[in-house]
Amino acid sequence: MSPIGRRMFGAALALATGLTGWLTSSFLITAALGATWLPEAPSIPAAAILDGLVVAIDPGHGGYDPGVLLQGREGKVRECDLNLAICLSLRDILARAGAKVILTRTADVDLTRPGDETLYGSVARGDLCRRAQVAMAGGPDLFISVHCNAFPESQYRGSQCFYLEDGSPASRRLAEAIQGELARVTGETDRMANRRQGIFLLKEVPVPAATVELGFLSNPRDLELLTNPDYQKLCAMAIFFGICRFALPEPTPAG
Numbered sequence: 208m209s210p211i212g213r214r215m216f217g218a219a220l221a222l223a224t225g226l227t228g229w230l231t232s233s234f235l236i237t238a239a240l241g242a243t244w245l246p247e248a249p250s251i252p253a254a255a256i257l258d259g260l261v262v263a264i265d266p267g268h269g270g271y272d273p274g275v276l277l278q279g280r281e282g283k284v285r286e287c288d289l290n291l292a293i294c295l296s297l298r299d300i301l302a303r304a305g306a307k308v309i310l311t312r313t314a315d316v317d318l319t320r321p322g323d324e325t326l327y328g329s330v331a332r333g334d335l336c337r338r339a340q341v342a343m344a345g346g347p348d349l350f351i352s353v354h355c356n357a358f359p360e361s362q363y364r365g366s367q368c369f370y371l372e373d374g375s376p377a378s379r380r381l382a383e384a385i386q387g388e389l390a391r392v393t394g395e396t397d398r399m400a401n402r403r404q405g406i407f408l409l410k411e412v413p414v415p416a417a418t419v420e421l422g423f424l425s426n427p428r429d430l431e432l433l434t435n436p437d438y439q440k441l442c443a444m445a446i447f448f449g450i451c452r453f454a455l456p457e458p459t460p461a462g
């Protein structure tokens with residue numbers, strides 16, 4: 208088992224222990240352990256703990272816009288590909304847990320159409336508006352946009368979630384829930400969820416919404432991690448647990 212494989216299994220077990228404190232249903236753990244990519248996963252059927260929840264996920268960039276582009280150890284790295292791989296894993300985990308998932312894209316495409324520049328003011332804005340339209344058409348309970356960061360200086364690292372400065376308290380709660388699980392499950396970030404002004408896409412979706420930046424591709428360790436398929440799945444699992452924390456009621460303390 209690879210170190211990250213061990214970490215994943217360990218994370219699932221730690222969550223199994225940690226979550227029983229606030230979650231009366233142990234099915235959550237079953238859902239996590241039932242994931243086929245976990246090493247030697249027990250064959251427990253996935254439980255429908257998120258039945259009825261509709262989750263909209265936007266894998267950032269794609270098509271004409273690759274996002275962050277750089278040279279990795281094994282070739283070119285494109286942010287759009289990493290975002291998509293993580294979101295597809297997340298979709299599978301959520302679906303196993305009974306949630307309905309809307310993805311704004313499932314391939315290397317953008318959502319622009321001819322004439323968008325006139326209609327929306329710019330091609331980029333058209334792409335984002337259409338992502339919001341696809342997401343909202345499915346009547347989501349929450350929305351997350353998944354990205355990777357980059358910065359001119361290479362020392363900055365770690366995943367971080369953002370919510371709109373003037374957004375709803377629920378958006379903040381969503382961002383904080385996912386941030387907490389990213390810290391706990393991956394052990395690779397000590398950042399806190401933060402508010403940010405003017406995240407255009409989040410303004411376009413009138414439901415609890417957060418942007419998840421899964422690390423800095425400009426940092427060698429984050430780059431190494433985020434290009435590792437096992438780590439991508441670990442991130443997906445962390446986001447899944449964050450969504451569970453946000454969506455499921457906390458149990459009332461016993462006694």
Ligand SMILES: [Zn+2]
Pocket residue numbers: 267268274275286354355
């Ligand atoms: Zn991005």
